[in-house]
Amino acid sequence: MELEDVPGVGEKTASALSQLEDPERALREGDVAAIARAPGISEGRAAAIARGAIRRQHGDDGGFLATDRAREIYRDALGLLKERAETDYAEKRLETFYPSVAPSRISEVREFTRQAIKREPDPAISTALEGVQPLETPSPVRVRERSLATADAERYAAAQRRFPELSIEVIEDRQDVAELARSYSTVIVLDEAFAGMDVAGDVQVRTDVQLGSESDGRSVDLETTAEIVPERLLTFFAHNRGALQAALRVHEAADLEPAVDPERLRGALSQVDDDGTVVGDGELDRLSRAVDDLDAAVGTAESVANDHLRAAIGERDVTIEGRDFLSLVEQGARVDSLLSRELHEEYEEAIRKAREHLADALALSDGEPELAERVFGGEPTFPVERNEEAVSRLRTELSAARDRRAARLKSELAAELSALREPVETLVADALELDVELAVSRFYREFDCTMPTFLDDELGDRGADSAESPGIEVVGGRSPLLDVAFESVEPVDYGVSGVTLLSGVNSGGKTSTLDLLALLTILAQMGLPVPAEEARLRRFSGLDYYAKSQGTLDAGAFESTLREFGELADGADGRLVLVDELESITEPGASAKIVAGILEELDRQDATAVFVSHLAREIREAADFSIAVDGIEAVGLEDGELVVERSPVRNHLARSTPELIVEKLAGESDAAFYEGLLEKF
Numbered sequence: 001m002e003l004e005d006v007p008g009v010g011e012k013t014a015s016a017l018s019q020l021e022d023p024e025r026a027l028r029e030g031d032v033a034a035i036a037r038a039p040g041i042s043e044g045r046a047a048a049i050a051r052g053a054i055r056r057q058h059g060d061d062g063g064f065l066a067t068d069r070a071r072e073i074y075r076d077a078l079g080l081l082k083e084r085a086e087t088d089y090a091e092k093r094l095e096t097f098y099p100s101v102a103p104s105r106i107s108e109v110r111e112f113t114r115q116a117i118k119r120e121p122d123p124a125i126s127t128a129l130e131g132v133q134p135l136e137t138p139s140p141v142r143v144r145e146r147s148l149a150t151a152d153a154e155r156y157a158a159a160q161r162r163f164p165e166l167s168i169e170v171i172e173d174r175q176d177v178a179e180l181a182r183s184y185s186t187v188i189v190l191d192e193a194f195a196g197m198d199v200a201g202d203v204q205v206r207t208d209v210q211l212g213s214e215s216d217g218r219s220v221d222l223e224t225t226a227e228i229v230p231e232r233l234l235t236f237f238a239h240n241r242g243a244l245q246a247a248l249r250v251h252e253a254a255d256l257e258p259a260v261d262p263e264r265l266r267g268a269l270s271q272v273d274d275d276g277t278v279v280g281d282g283e284l285d286r287l288s289r290a291v292d293d294l295d296a297a298v299g300t301a302e303s304v305a306n307d308h309l310r311a312a313i314g315e316r317d318v319t320i321e322g323r324d325f326l327s328l329v330e331q332g333a334r335v336d337s338l339l340s341r342e343l344h345e346e347y348e349e350a351i352r353k354a355r356e357h358l359a360d361a362l363a364l365s366d367g368e369p370e371l372a373e374r375v376f377g378g379e380p381t382f383p384v385e386r387n388e389e390a391v392s393r394l395r396t397e398l399s400a401a402r403d404r405r406a407a408r409l410k411s412e413l414a415a416e417l418s419a420l421r422e423p424v425e426t427l428v429a430d431a432l433e434l435d436v437e438l439a440v441s442r443f444y445r446e447f448d449c450t451m452p453t454f455l456d457d458e459l460g461d462r463g464a465d466s467a468e469s470p471g472i473e474v475v476g477g478r479s480p481l482l483d484v485a486f487e488s489v490e491p492v493d494y495g496v497s498g499v500t501l502l503s504g505v506n507s508g509g510k511t512s513t514l515d516l517l518a519l520l521t522i523l524a525q526m527g528l529p530v531p532a533e534e535a536r537l538r539r540f541s542g543l544d545y546y547a548k549s550q551g552t553l554d555a556g557a558f559e560s561t562l563r564e565f566g567e568l569a570d571g572a573d574g575r576l577v578l579v580d581e582l583e584s585i586t587e588p589g590a591s592a593k594i595v596a597g598i599l600e601e602l603d604r605q606d607a608t609a610v611f612v613s614h615l616a617r618e619i620r621e622a623a624d625f626s627i628a629v630d631g632i633e634a635v636g637l638e639d640g641e642l643v644v645e646r647s648p649v650r651n652h653l654a655r656s657t658p659e660l661i662v663e664k665l666a667g668e669s670d671a672a673f674y675e676g677l678l679e680k681f
C-alpha cells in the first residue's frame with residue numbers, strides 16, 4: 001500500500017510515516033501507538049490515519065454518518081466505550097472503530113467483538129493495565145568511551161544517523177586511529193582498509209555494521225546494535241521498565257500466554273539500573289567502590305602506618321651515636337638512616353599494616369595487591385608517605401578493570417536483551433489490545449448487549465431489498481445515552497420498515513426512540529454489540545439523522561434546509577433517515593406538505609425512515625401514499641404526570657398530550673365546554 005493512497009495522508013504525513021519501522025504494518029493493523037510515533041503525528045491524528053487506512057483496505061468511501069446529529073451519536077457511543085478503557089492507547093485504538101458500509105469491515109470487527117466479549121473484566125487486570133503504555137524509545141544517551149571511525153564521507157554521515165550515541169570520527173591513516181585509541185577506551189573502525197593494523201588499545205575493525213542507505217535509516221540489526229551500543233538496549237529497557245512489568249502483571253492477572261518468559265524478562269530488568277547501568281554484579285561493585293574509595297583508603301593506610309610508628313618510637317629508647325647526632329644538627333632532619341637502622345622492624349611492620357589496610361579496605365584481589373604494595377615502602381620516612389605515582393597507577397588499573405568489566409557486562413546483558421527486544425513489543429501490544437477487548441466486553445456486559453443480526457446475511461440477496469422486510473427492528477432496546485440512570489431506562493420494542501411517522505405525547509420518548517435507533521445502527525455497523533435483547537437491521541448505506549430544529553427558520557435557513565432534503569431524497573436508497581419534528585421549521589400547514597413530499601420521495605426509493613411529528617394526521621392527508629403512523633401512547637395521567645408506554649404502538653396515531661388533558665377534564669366535569677373541545681380532536 002502506498003502511504004499517500006490512504007485518505008488524509010498527504011506528502012508531509014507520508015514522509016513522517018515512512019520513518020516508522022514498518023509503516024505498512026502499522027496502518028494495516030490500525031496500530032495507533034506505532035503511527036503516533038511518527039514525528040509530528042498526535043495520537044488523535046494517528047487514529048484518523050488508521051481509520052483512513054482501514055477504510056481504504058475495505059473499499060469503504062466513508063460518509064456513513066451524514067449529519068451532525070449522526071456524528072454526535074457516534075461520538076457519544078465512542079465515549080461510552082472509551083470510558084471503559086484503562087489506557088490512552090486503548091482509547092485511541094477504539095477510535096479506529098467506525099460505522100462502515102463494507103461487509104468485510106463489519107464482519108472483521110464482529111469477529112473481534114465475539115472474542116472480546118468472552119473476556120472477563122477483573123479489577124486486578126484493570127489495576128495492572130493502568131501501568132501499561134506503548135513502549136517508548138528514549139532519547140539517545142551519550143557514550144563517551146567509544147567511538148566509530150571511518151575515512152568515508154558517506155559512511156560517516158550514515159554512522160551519525162545510525163549511532164547518535166557515539167562520537168563518529170574521521171580518520172585518514174593508522175596514525176589517526178592510534179590517536180583515537182588514546183582518547184577512547186574502544187575505537188571501532190568501519191573501513192576494510194584498516195583491517196590487520198597493529199595499534200595499541202582496544203581497536204576493532206568491523207565491516208559488518210549495516211548503516212542503512214541514505215533514505216533508509218531504520219534498517220536495524222539488533223545484534224550489531226547490541227554489540228556496538230549496548231547502552232541503547234539497556235536504556236530502552238530501563239526507560240520502559242514500568243510498562244514492561246505492568247504488561248507482565250496484566251498477562252498474569254488475565255491468564256494470558258506472555259510473548260516472553262516472565263522470569264527471563266524480570267531477571268534481565270533486575271540487572272539494569274534506571275539510568276541504564278548494569279547492577280547486581282559483585283565484581284563491578286567492588287571495582288567501582290575501589291576506584292571511588294582509593295584516595296580515602298590510602299589516607300587511612302598512611303595514618304595506620306604512622307600511628308604504628310609513632311607508638312613504636314614513643315616506646316623506644318633510641319641510642320644515637322655522636323656522629324649521627326652531629327649530622328642531624330648540621331643537615332636538618334635526616335632521620336631516614338636512623339629509622340632504618342634503629343626502627344627497621346617497626347618500619348617494616350608499619351608498612352605491612354598500611355598495605356594490609358589498603359588491600360582490605362579496597363577488597364583488592366588477584367594482581368591488584370602487588371600494585372597496592374608499591375604505594376607504601378621504599379626509603380623509610382617518618383611520617384610514612386604514599387608514592388603518588390603508584391597510587392595513580394593503581395587508580396588507572398582499577399578504573400580500567402572497572403570499565404572492562406562494565407563493558408563486558410553491558411554487552412552480555414545487551415545480547416540477552418536483544419533477544420527480548422521484539423517479544424516485549426508483542427507482550428505490551430497484547431496487554432494493550434486486551435484493554436481494547438475489555439472495554440468492549442465491559443460495554444457489552446454493563447449495557448446488557450446482544451450481537452445484532454444483519455438481515456442481509458439472514459435473508460440472502462433478496463432479503464434486504466424485499467419490500468416487507470424490516471429496515472430495523474429492536475426488542476428490549478435500552479439507550480445508555482438517556483438522561484436517566486441506565487437501570488431506570490425502560491426497554492423499548494420497535495420495528496420500522498419503509499417510511500414511518502412516529503406520533504406521541506410530549507416527552508413520551510419520541511426523540512429518545514430516534515436516538516436509540518441511531519445508536520443501534522451505528523454500533524451494529526461498527527461491528528459492535530448493541531444494548532438490546534434482540535436487534536435486526538439491514539446493512540444501511542448511510543445514516544441521516546436530523547435533530548429537532550430550534551424553532552421557525554428564516555427564509556434563507558429554510559431554503560437551505562429544504563435543499564439538504566432535496567439532496568438527501570436524491571440518493572436515499574438503502575439509507576436510514578431519522579428526522580425529529582421537522583415541522584417546526586415553518587408554519588404547520590406548509591410543514592405538513594413539505595414532510596409529506598419528502599416522505600413520498602423516500603418511499604419511492606428504498607429508504608428506511610422515521611419522522612417524528614405532531615402533525616402526523618395532516619401529513620398523512622397531504623401524502624399521495626398511505627404512510628404508516630406509529631404512536632407512543634400515554635396510558636394515563638398520574639399526579640399530573642403522564643404515564644407513558646415507551647414502546648411505540650404500530651399503526652396507531654397516538655393521542656396528543658392536549659387531547660389527553662381535555663379528555664381527563666371532560667371526565668371529571670359536567671361542563672359542556674370540555675365535551676365540545678374533545679369532539680374537535
Ligand SMILES: Nc1ncnc2c1ncn2[C@@H]1O[C@H](COP(=O)(O)OP(=O)(O)OP(=O)(O)O)[C@@H](O)[C@H]1O
Nearest residue numbers: 483484488489490505506507508509510511512646
Ligand atoms: N425508554 C425510556 N426509559 C426511561 N425514560 C425515558 C425513556 N424514553 C424517554 N425517557 C424520558 O423521557 C424524557 C423525554 O423523552 P423524549 O425527549 O425522547 O420525548 P419526546 O417524545 O421526544 O418529547 P417531545 O415531544 O417534547 O419532543 C427523556 O428525557 C427521558 O428522561
